Amino acid sequence: MSAGPKRRAYYFSTRDLVLIAVVSAAGGVLSTYVGYLGNLMNKAVGVPFGAGQWMAGLHVFWFVFARAAVGRTGAATLAGVLKGLVEMFAGSTHGLPIVLVSLVEGLLVDAVLLPAGKRPSLGSMCLAGGVSSASNVLVFQALYFSGVSVGYVGLMTAFAFVSGAILGGYFARGVLDVVSSARVLNLDEEPEGAGRAPSFRVISTLVLAVLLAGGAVFYYTQVFEPFWTGPTCRVEGMVERSYEYRPIDFEDDSVTVTAELQGAVTYVPPTDYTGVPVASILERAHVQEPAEKVRIVASDGYYAIFDLDDLADRPEVILVQDEDTLRLVAAGYEGAYWVRMVSRIVVCADD
Numbered sequence: 001m002s003a004g005p006k007r008r009a010y011y012f013s014t015r016d017l018v019l020i021a022v023v024s025a026a027g028g029v030l031s032t033y034v035g036y037l038g039n040l041m042n043k044a045v046g047v048p049f050g051a052g053q054w055m056a057g058l059h060v061f062w063f064v065f066a067r068a069a070v071g072r073t074g075a076a077t078l079a080g081v082l083k084g085l086v087e088m089f090a091g092s093t094h095g096l097p098i099v100l101v102s103l104v105e106g107l108l109v110d111a112v113l114l115p116a117g118k119r120p121s122l123g124s125m126c127l128a129g130g131v132s133s134a135s136n137v138l139v140f141q142a143l144y145f146s147g148v149s150v151g152y153v154g155l156m157t158a159f160a161f162v163s164g165a166i167l168g169g170y171f172a173r174g175v176l177d178v179v180s181s182a183r184v185l186n187l188d189e190e191p192e193g194a195g196r197a198p199s200f201r202v203i204s205t206l207v208l209a210v211l212l213a214g215g216a217v218f219y220y221t222q223v224f225e226p227f228w229t230g231p232t233c234r235v236e237g238m239v240e241r242s243y244e245y246r247p248i249d250f251e252d253d254s255v256t257v258t259a260e261l262q263g264a265v266t267y268v269p270p271t272d273y274t275g276v277p278v279a280s281i282l283e284r285a286h287v288q289e290p291a292e293k294v295r296i297v298a299s300d301g302y303y304a305i306f307d308l309d310d311l312a313d314r315p316e317v318i319l320v321q322d323e324d325t326l327r328l329v330a331a332g333y334e335g336a337y338w339v340r341m342v343s344r345i346v347v348c349a350d351d
Contacts (some may be wrong), residue, residue: 001137001321004193007294009105009301010075011072011074012075012078012273015071016072019066019069019070020066020070020079021082022073022079023065023069023079023262024062024066024078024080024082024083024086025077025082025083025086025229026062027059027061027062027063027083027087028080028082028083028084028085028086028087028090029064029086029087029090030058030216031059031083031087031090031092031098031223032092032224032299032300033215033216033219033220034055034058034059035300035302036219036223036224036270036300036302037055037058038053038054038055038056039216039300039301039302040301041054041055042155044148049301050135051081053137053140053156053159053160053163054139054159054162054163054224054270055163056133056136056159056160056163056164056167056172057129057133057164057165057166057167057168057169058163058164058167058168058173058212059102059107059133059136059160059168060105060129060132060133060164061078061129061167061168061171061172061175061269062079062083062154063079063083063105063106063109063132063168064076064109064125064129064132064168064169064172064243065172065175065176066130067109067110067113067120067128067175068113068119068120068172068176068316068339069151069176071119072118072160073110073113074110075300076106076107076109076110076112076113076128076132077106077109078106078109079102079106079244079272080102080103080104080105080106080107080109081099081102081103081106083102083106084098084099084100084103084151086102086324087098087099087102089109095240096171097140097143099175100139100143101135101136101139101140104135104136104137104171105132105133105136105305106132106139106267107132108128108135109128109129109132112124112127112128112131112132113125113128113238120229122169122170122173124304125169125170125172125173126165126166126168126169126170127165127169128168128170129164129165129166129167129168129169129170129294130161130162130165130169131161131164132164132168133160133161133163133164133165134157134158134160134161134164134266135239135240136160137156137157138153138157138185139155141153141280142271152251155226171205173201174201174202174204174205174208175205175209177202177205178202178205178206181202190231195224201313217307217319219301220273222302223300224299224300224301231246231247231294231322231324231325232244232245232326232343233245233319233342233343233344234343234344235281235282235284235285235344235345236344236345236346236347236348237291237345237346237347237348238288238349239285239287239288239347240285240286240287240288240346241281241285241286242285243284243285245281245319245326245345246312247275247319247321247326249250250276250280250281253276253277253280254274254275254276255275255276255277255316255318255320256269256272256273256274257272257273257275257316258272258273258331259271259273259316259329259330259331259333260297260331261335262335263333263334263336263338263340266335267335272327273318273320274320275318275319275320275321275329277314277315277316277317277318277319278294278296278311278317278319278321278328278345279311279312279314279315280309280315281316281319281345282294282308282345285347286346287308288314288347290328290349291308291309291347291348291349292308292309292348292349292350293305293307293308293347293348293349293350294307294308294311294345294347294348295304295344295345295346295348296337296340296342297341297342297343297344297345297346298339298341298342298343299325299341299342299343299351300341302339303339304328304330304336304337304339306330308347314331314332315330316331316332317329317330317332317333318331319342322340325340325341325342326341326342326343327339327340327341327342328340328342
């Protein structure tokens with residue numbers, strides 16, 4: 001009796017592809033939240049950039065987890081491409097380059113874990129997370145080189161590596177241990193060291209997961225404003241008349257300025273921009289005494305603070321339409337003040 005036809009075996013099973021897709025989508029959607037946490041870190045230490053790299057490991061957590069859960073080389077790369085696409089279409093301020101950044105991060109996870117076998121050890125996962133996370137600094141420097149000192153780039157890379165090792169590798173292993181123990185995932189082969197995961201790792205993983213989940217709920221319900229609502233922003237705070245700013249209502253006030261963006265990781269040579277002076281936008285709202293500051297807030301929670309008097313004397317600080325969003329062109333200010341995806345202009349008494 002002849003044997004029946006052999007069933008074709010695919011490299012990734014349907015289960016693997018579904019898992020990669022779900023993990024990638026979650027990572028892409030939550031990317032703005034991770035960016036918000038990075039902005040909070042920067043504000044906490046008093047600098048507009050750099051310290052946020054301590055959160056960078058959360059971006060690569062998804063790739064390390066996908067590779068370890070699926071157990072096949074290529075899972076992290078595929079997750080990187082999918083996460084990058086989701087992040088781009090979810091309104092990332094980086095646009096198409098974020099796909100390249102995520103692709104490189106996923107590739108590096110696969111490369112580092114290539115000799116680790118189907119179920120990598122904790123150490124190899126931490127190394128993969130660190131290397132992958134550190135790469136984002138170098139890729140962004142290659143894409144947006146702005147003459148930043150080698151020492152500063154090295155410091156940011158070190159921050160990102162440590163974050164990747166902890167939040168990308170250690171946290172991914174902890175989550176894998178938890179979901180495996182709870183039988184949420186049925187792994188064909190247990191990770192090295194499984195079954196004797198220290199209680200500290202389990203407890204720290206659960207605590208961090210609860211904190212991140214709680215923060216995400218707060219962020220998406222209280223802070224985040226969808227970019228797809230169109231090019232509008234709310235003018236509010238210490239004003240007589242709060243209103244929704246729309247570029248079409250200020251066509252007669254628009255001006256064209258030439259400005260140069262000099263940022264920590266981005267440089268744009270002198271370029272002509274056409275938009276509406278923030279001073280004109282505030283004038284229509286009728287600022288009240290004793291207002292002194294103006295906070296320009298992005299949809300992801302990032303913000304920059306200006307002196308009210310400075311804006312009154314600087315008609316070259318304008319709000320321009322950037323596709324379906326608004327962008328602040330802060331001529332004369334460093335790159336950290338050029339806020340993208342502006343959603344609110346808040347007039348206040350102090351910082």
